Amino acid sequence: MKPTDISAPDYFHKVVDCQWACPAHTPVPEYIRLIAEGRYSDAYMINWKSNVFPGILGRTCDRPCEPACRRGRVEETPVAICRLKRVAADFKDDVKHRMPKPLARNGKRIALVGGGPASLAVARDLAPLGYHCTVFDADPKAGGMMRSQIPKFRLPDTVIDEETDYILDLGVEFKGGHRIDSLKKLLNENYDAIFIGSGAPRGRELDIPGRKEAAANIHIGIEWLASVSFGHVEKIGRRVIVLGGGNTAMDCCRTARRLGGADVKVIVRSGFEEMKASPWEKEDALHEDIPILNYMVPVGFKHVSGKLIGVTFQKVKAEYDAKGRRNLVPSGEPDQTIPCDDVLVAVGQENAFPWIERDCGIEFDKWNMPQVDAKTFVSTNPKVFFGGDAAFGPKNIIWAVAHGHDAALSIHKMISGEEITERPLPEVHVSSQKMGIHEWSYDNDISGDKRYKVPHRDKVIALKDIRTEVELGYDVKLALGEAQRCLNCDVQTVFSAPACIECDACVDICPMDCITFTENGEEEDLRQRLKAPSPHHDQALYVADGLKTGRVMVKDEDVCLHCGLCAERCPTGAWDMQKYLIDMTYAGTPCQTKARSAA
Amino acid sequence: MTYIAKPKFHHPGLPKNELGYTHRDYEGKISTLCAGCGHDSITASIIEACYELSIEPHRVAKISGIGCSSKTPDYFLGNSHGFNSVHGRMPSVLTGANLANRDLIYLGVSGDGDSASIGFGQFAHSIRRGVNMTYIVENNGVYGLTKGQFSATADRGSKSKKGVMNTDNAIDLVAIALQLGASFVARSFSGDKSQLVPLIAAAIRHKGASFIDVISPCIAFNNHAGSTKSFDYVREHNDAVNRLDVLTGRDPITVDYAPGTVQVVEQHDGTRLALRKIDADYDANDRLAAMTFLQKHAAKGQVVTGLLYVDPDSEDLHTHLDTVETPLNTLEATDLCPGTAALEKINASLR
Numbered sequence: 001m002k003p004t005d006i007s008a009p010d011y012f013h014k015v016v017d018c019q020w021a022c023p024a025h026t027p028v029p030e031y032i033r034l035i036a037e038g039r040y041s042d043a044y045m046i047n048w049k050s051n052v053f054p055g056i057l058g059r060t061c062d063r064p065c066e067p068a069c070r071r072g073r074v075e076e077t078p079v080a081i082c083r084l085k086r087v088a089a090d091f092k093d094d095v096k097h098r099m100p101k102p103l104a105r106n107g108k109r110i111a112l113v114g115g116g117p118a119s120l121a122v123a124r125d126l127a128p129l130g131y132h133c134t135v136f137d138a139d140p141k142a143g144g145m146m147r148s149q150i151p152k153f154r155l156p157d158t159v160i161d162e163e164t165d166y167i168l169d170l171g172v173e174f175k176g177g178h179r180i181d182s183l184k185k186l187l188n189e190n191y192d193a194i195f196i197g198s199g200a201p202r203g204r205e206l207d208i209p210g211r212k213e214a215a216a217n218i219h220i221g222i223e224w225l226a227s228v229s230f231g232h233v234e235k236i237g238r239r240v241i242v243l244g245g246g247n248t249a250m251d252c253c254r255t256a257r258r259l260g261g262a263d264v265k266v267i268v269r270s271g272f273e274e275m276k277a278s279p280w281e282k283e284d285a286l287h288e289d290i291p292i293l294n295y296m297v298p299v300g301f302k303h304v305s306g307k308l309i310g311v312t313f314q315k316v317k318a319e320y321d322a323k324g325r326r327n328l329v330p331s332g333e334p335d336q337t338i339p340c341d342d343v344l345v346a347v348g349q350e351n352a353f354p355w356i357e358r359d360c361g362i363e364f365d366k367w368n369m370p371q372v373d374a375k376t377f378v379s380t381n382p383k384v385f386f387g388g389d390a391a392f393g394p395k396n397i398i399w400a401v402a403h404g405h406d407a408a409l410s411i412h413k414m415i416s417g418e419e420i421t422e423r424p425l426p427e428v429h430v431s432s433q434k435m436g437i438h439e440w441s442y443d444n445d446i447s448g449d450k451r452y453k454v455p456h457r458d459k460v461i462a463l464k465d466i467r468t469e470v471e472l473g474y475d476v477k478l479a480l481g482e483a484q485r486c487l488n489c490d491v492q493t494v495f496s497a498p499a500c501i502e503c504d505a506c507v508d509i510c511p512m513d514c515i516t517f518t519e520n521g522e523e524e525d526l527r528q529r530l531k532a533p534s535p536h537h538d539q540a541l542y543v544a545d546g547l548k549t550g551r552v553m554v555k556d557e558d559v560c561l562h563c564g565l566c567a568e569r570c571p572t573g574a575w576d577m578q579k580y581l582i583d584m585t586y587a588g589t590p591c592q593t594k595a596r597s598a599a
Numbered sequence: 600m601t602y603i604a605k606p607k608f609h610h611p612g613l614p615k616n617e618l619g620y621t622h623r624d625y626e627g628k629i630s631t632l633c634a635g636c637g638h639d640s641i642t643a644s645i646i647e648a649c650y651e652l653s654i655e656p657h658r659v660a661k662i663s664g665i666g667c668s669s670k671t672p673d674y675f676l677g678n679s680h681g682f683n684s685v686h687g688r689m690p691s692v693l694t695g696a697n698l699a700n701r702d703l704i705y706l707g708v709s710g711d712g713d714s715a716s717i718g719f720g721q722f723a724h725s726i727r728r729g730v731n732m733t734y735i736v737e738n739n740g741v742y743g744l745t746k747g748q749f750s751a752t753a754d755r756g757s758k759s760k761k762g763v764m765n766t767d768n769a770i771d772l773v774a775i776a777l778q779l780g781a782s783f784v785a786r787s788f789s790g791d792k793s794q795l796v797p798l799i800a801a802a803i804r805h806k807g808a809s810f811i812d813v814i815s816p817c818i819a820f821n822n823h824a825g826s827t828k829s830f831d832y833v834r835e836h837n838d839a840v841n842r843l844d845v846l847t848g849r850d851p852i853t854v855d856y857a858p859g860t861v862q863v864v865e866q867h868d869g870t871r872l873a874l875r876k877i878d879a880d881y882d883a884n885d886r887l888a889a890m891t892f893l894q895k896h897a898a899k900g901q902v903v904t905g906l907l908y909v910d911p912d913s914e915d916l917h918t919h920l921d922t923v924e925t926p927l928n929t930l931e932a933t934d935l936c937p938g939t940a941a942l943e944k945i946n947a948s949l950r
Contacts, residue, residue: 445603448606501822503635503640504643512609512610532613548831548834549834563603563606568634570634
């Protein structure tokens with residue numbers, strides 16, 4: 001193998017699994033250390049810079065970071081990264097004075113369609129640079145789906161208000177209750193750029209017999225959730241069936257439990273394990289006495305004189321074909337009708353752009369989705385950009401934020417007359433953490449603690465009021481315990497071959513058998529000859545040559561605890577622990593220099 | 600010296616031996632020796648050998664004297680018996696323990712000061728008697744604990760860290776062990792685990808006095824230019840006569856050896872030692888030739904390593920003395936004190 005180029009910004013970035021997996025590349029270990037130090041405001045600001053909505057995401061994020069977390073490969077469960085983010089938001093001091101001070105207005109006007117996370121992220125990046133940003137939303141307040149679709153018992157309004165205000169207070173103009181129904185008209189208003197972050201606002205229909213006849217008691221999940229959010233709906237029948245297995249279905253069933261649904265069931269086509277809902281959301285539903293029945297396909301709504309009385313299901317089983325693809329085939333058992341008073345249909349959501357005229361320079365593909373560049377987020381009209389669910393279909397908040405950052409950069413470059421496809425590399429800082437012979441500026445003593453549970457409000461109280469937040473969040477003590485579980489993967493093991501005397505001290509001390517000194521070879525071959533098995537080929541091998549014996553040092557990054565014992569036991573300082581920080585490039589980041597302080 | 604304890608986490612895919620243990624289960628406390636000490640590599644090699652042999656930790660007694668090397672039994676086999684004895688007295692304590700209970704595996708861990716100076720006599724007698732043990736000397740040529748004075752194994756002409764020349768002749772413990780009748784004699788280097796681990800495994804399986812001299816660079820006081828026990832010097836002058844594979848159980852020899860290049864030695868317990876010859880003329884069953892070979896190469900400044908001598912038909916002290924097989928601590932009072940009639944009989948036989 002060729003020696004690893006550790007000065008390439010991506011190499012160490014990938015080692016920080018959580019940060020690499022986060023669409024916004026939040027520097028997770030850095031803010032977790034700050035939480036452990038009790039520096040909640042600092043931890044919050046790091047998050048705010050990167051993911052814009054720490055308090056909201058700390059309650060609702062889909063957490064792509066957690067399945068990636070190295071701790072999950074070392075023991076059973078990853079670090080509770082998401083809920084630690086909430087800790088930063090919960091315990092911070094007033095941070096208003098730390099928000100950016102917008103520069104003088106530059107005379108450029110940006111229209112943002114939709115007041116959800118994508119548009120707000122764009123405004124967050126552009127308003128401080130002096131852009132006049134105008135956000136249009138049909139709802140009276142900013143927040144988009146965060147406000148309309150996520151139930152208040154998961155995400156209180158106060159949290160949304162606070163974090164949307166941080167952005168609107170940057171001098172962003174918010175036009176609530178103002179639905180944009182023609183892009184053409186908006187284009188004619190001569191904005192310098194238009195960003196479309198209008199989400200995926202349409203719930204998918206379930207067109208089976210009885211749908212029309214029993215319509216009065218069949219509700220589309222996201223629409224119903226929005227109606228509940230805005231107080232238009234306050235009650236539901238005693239027996240409720242929720243159709244669908246995603247996170248919206250989980251929000252629907254738990255909301256129904258609070259509006260009078262005593263007997264609420266979730267019924268899904270697939271198996272329980274393959275449901276799209278996040279495991280923790282399923283857990284929360286089960287905890288609220290909501291059974292989840294699987295392998296049942298709805299085939300008809302039963303009704304008597306226009307009144308819904310139940311749903312009929314066909315029983316299926318999973319069969320796998322030669323290619324491992326799953327097919328649901330009838331199991332042969334008789335159909336089952338489950339009686340109910342109301343049905344909530346949460347079988348997916350779709351984009352809808354009835355307000356975009358097809359002749360205003362924006363090309364649509366065969367699925368009726370706008371053609372959007374995956375890097376720059378520009379559409380086929382150079383002044384119109386898309387982001388969030390509106391760009392590539394339903395994802396989640398953190399993706400919308402990431403899109404927002406990238407689109408803002410494109411808009412800024414476009415208006416500055418620069419080539420928007422040129423994306424500057426992020427700036428990387430790598431610095432030694434050595435404080436003394438065996439002292440490091442981070443806590444390298446690995447905690448053996450298991451994941452801490454987030455305390456929940458007592459179920460009886462929680463189910464009484466739809467606005468009572470269920471999760472109480474970690475207290476300071478629990479947060480510290482959980483923060484200590486972080487392995488500090490951003491503190492990198494950096495090896496210098498010329499200093500190495502090949503004494504094997506690092507090999508002997510490494511608790512995870514990560515390090516091997518051996519003859520070089522091709523990657524496949526090398527992976528067979530390491531001191532411990534190397535099953536995760538997506539995890540890099542760090543290879544260094546230039547040793548006296550002609551061998552190479554190979555470190556499998558996979559399960560390294562970043563405990564620094566290799567560096568502590570190294571007599572010559574050939575190993576060092578160096579903190580890697582990466583500054584993502586945002587709109588307005590000053591000119592990028594080629595020189596980097598790499599290892 | 601390290602302030603934090605070694606994390607308990609281990610690689611999730613770590614293989615397990617027949618007992619279900621990983622090599623991490625054979626560790627002891629974290630080492631307090633200087634960073635990079637060769638002794639820590641020997642510790643790791645002992646751990647690896649015991650893991651590979653699926654040794655039950657509670658069947659091992661590790662006995663040491665005084666010195667950096669003698670501290671190391673604290674760093675391996677944390678669940679074994681141990682005795683950290685007086686300076687140079689490891690061989691006597693080990694001999695006593697072995698006589699009292701022959702069922703345990705005895706690991707004697709010592710250093711060049713402990714075995715070639717203050718305990719030289721003790722070393723000689725334990726070897727001479729054929730005590731069934733694995734006697735490991737972690738040999739760095741200096742007194743590391745007292746800041747690097749030459750020890751008795753330092754080569755004449757080698758230089759101290761301050762540049763002073765050693766004018767005394769060196770004791771070659773391997774030569775002495777061969778001369779005193781050790782039935783398993785090897786030399787290795789802490790920087791070459793692929794050689795050292797099988798040697799330790801073979802020595803543990805050997806019945807009789809096994810002696811391994813392991814050159815172990817002292818990073819703090821003896822790893823400079825002019826030293827003959829430094830990493831660089833040993834790597835440059837290492838003359839390995841053979842490489843060893845230890846084959847336990849009935850498994851056939853699967854490794855494909857070129858004809859004439861391998862010598863298979865079967866030990867008492869059925870362990871087969873496959874010696875891959877590097878020096879074609881070297882015969883590991885010939886004590887006299889080994890002694891000559893060693894002297895010749897030493898004169899040329901070479902460090903001969905490998906399994907230098909093994910006697911497949913070795914005997915041990917218990918065989919010579921015809922002692923009772925049962926460990927003394929499990930003998931009943933009636934066995935230990937057979938009564939007046941038995942005493943009378945013995946007395947009568949001596950009249």
